[in-house]
Amino acid sequence: MKVVIIGSTGQLGSDISDAFWEEVLPLSHDEIEVKDINSCREVLKDVNVVINCAGYIRVDDSEDHPEEAYMVNAIGARNVALVCNEKQMKNVYISTDFVFDGEKKEPYQEDDPPNPINIYGLSKYAGEILTRNYCREYYIVRSSSLFGIKGARGKGGNFVEWMIKKAGDNEVIKVVDDVEMSPTYTKDAAKMIKDMIEKELPFGIYHVTNQGHCSWFMFAKKIFEFFDIDAKLFPIKSDELNRKARRPKFSALENTKLNSFGLRMRSWEDALKDYLKEKQYFI
Numbered sequence: 001m002k003v004v005i006i007g008s009t010g011q012l013g014s015d016i017s018d019a020f021w022e023e024v025l026p027l028s029h030d031e032i033e034v035k036d037i038n039s040c041r042e043v044l045k046d047v048n049v050v051i052n053c054a055g056y057i058r059v060d061d062s063e064d065h066p067e068e069a070y071m072v073n074a075i076g077a078r079n080v081a082l083v084c085n086e087k088q089m090k091n092v093y094i095s096t097d098f099v100f101d102g103e104k105k106e107p108y109q110e111d112d113p114p115n116p117i118n119i120y121g122l123s124k125y126a127g128e129i130l131t132r133n134y135c136r137e138y139y140i141v142r143s144s145s146l147f148g149i150k151g152a153r154g155k156g157g158n159f160v161e162w163m164i165k166k167a168g169d170n171e172v173i174k175v176v177d178d179v180e181m182s183p184t185y186t187k188d189a190a191k192m193i194k195d196m197i198e199k200e201l202p203f204g205i206y207h208v209t210n211q212g213h214c215s216w217f218m219f220a221k222k223i224f225e226f227f228d229i230d231a232k233l234f235p236i237k238s239d240e241l242n243r244k245a246r247r248p249k250f251s252a253l254e255n256t257k258l259n260s261f262g263l264r265m266r267s268w269e270d271a272l273k274d275y276l277k278e279k280q281y282f283i
């Protein structure tokens, strides 16, 4: 099976590229521009599967630059889906928990209705719709709050690293305790995406997150507990941050469909321990 990874230099794309060690063609942004249909037509060919990890992921900046968010997350998804359909290649589009509004009080399932509350979420939801409308053989993979060895290029790192850096600098660390999500290790998501493709699960939407959920404050607390460092950590409310984009208050995802096929993700706590080990932090 030949697989192309778009956004292969990114946090998730790099782990997916590593997971498919045979016949993988990793594509950096220099090698493909998803906004440009000609670039997609020229580069995407002669493979079985195209995994689209390209994304404009800066949630607050998306409010000021909606055109860019839509061009990459929606039109980019449409271009990739169109070419995949033309050339009979399977298409995997990576989406997000931010397609939901966060009003549900329990984890979202794949068939819950999306209702994004910020431009980033809206642009990703548009990407989902375009993917399913332009391509017959697609997987839409919604993941959440990613942490991976490379850190997100679009955000300049990941939450775990930011926490450890702040603690190392002896900063007072304030983290929101009124927003809950499912932290997810990119390596685990990558392995699961590979499994889904290899097992030829039915096409459609899948949630792929580590099991369980927590607030960002609780996540930070666990990082310091596992890493065994004393940090000056305090809970705050999200309103205090005055951010441009609204965030869903509760965007945990349930991997209902994976579970129905007997596939399970481990807990986010176990994934976090492994991440810290891999980074050679002592726990």
Ligand SMILES: NC(=O)c1ccc[n+]([C@@H]2O[C@H](COP(=O)([O-])OP(=O)(O)OC[C@H]3O[C@@H](n4cnc5c(N)ncnc54)[C@H](OP(=O)(O)O)[C@@H]3O)[C@@H](O)[C@H]2O)c1
Binding pocket: 006, 007, 008, 009, 010, 011, 012, 013, 028, 029, 030, 032, 033, 034, 035, 052, 053, 054, 055, 056, 057, 072, 076, 094, 095, 096, 097, 124, 143, 144, 145, 146, 147, 151, 152, 153, 154, 155
């Ligand atoms: N980070 C999260 O917490 C999170 C949560 C849920 C879902 N997701 C989704 O997961 C995917 C991957 O996120 P990530 O954390 O791995 O982000 P990332 O590290 O910023 O990776 C994004 C990759 O896409 C490339 N790229 C950006 N614009 C492109 C374009 N127009 N054409 C081609 N390539 C382009 C980037 O290259 P350059 O940097 O060189 O431009 C980079 O390699 C995104 O679709 C995102 O929406 C992320």
